[in-house]
Amino acid sequence: MELQKDAGRRDKGIHYKAKRYVVIGDDMFYRTLEGLLLKCLGPVESNRLLHEVHEGTCGTHQSARKMKWLIRWSGYYWPTMLEDCFKYYKGCQACQRFGKI
Numbered sequence: 693m694e695l696q697k698d699a700g701r702r703d704k705g706i707h708y709k710a711k712r713y714v715v716i717g718d719d720m721f722y723r724t725l726e727g728l729l730l731k732c733l734g735p736v737e738s739n740r741l742l743h744e745v746h747e748g749t750c751g752t753h754q755s756a757r758k759m760k761w762l763i764r765w766s767g768y769y770w771p772t773m774l775e776d777c778f779k780y781y782k783g784c785q786a787c788q789r790f791g792k793i
């Protein structure tokens with residue numbers, strides 16, 4: 693009985709039910725329909741990436757949908773990425789001032 697309890701606790705820790713998520717070492721990955729593994733980012737890392745994609749060294753003030761595409765293409769994922777791209781885009785003063793480029 694004791695052993696079974698322990699096993700149940702461990703399964704929760706590795707997101708047993710969510711088959712689309714894979715844990716490797718300390719990192720969690722999201723499996724796409726194509727079978728690619730995208731690294732899941734937390735709030736701090738994802739914000740940094742949004743900034744980088746939109747107005748960092750390679751950023752050219754892309755639209756929200758292009759930002760999401762670029763993030764996935766770079767191998768990253770988080771559940772609210774599209775929503776966050778829109779938020780970031782709307783919060784960018786340059787984009788709001790000049791509109792579509």
Ligand SMILES: [Zn+2]
Nearest residue numbers: 753784786787
């Ligand atoms: Zn912008």
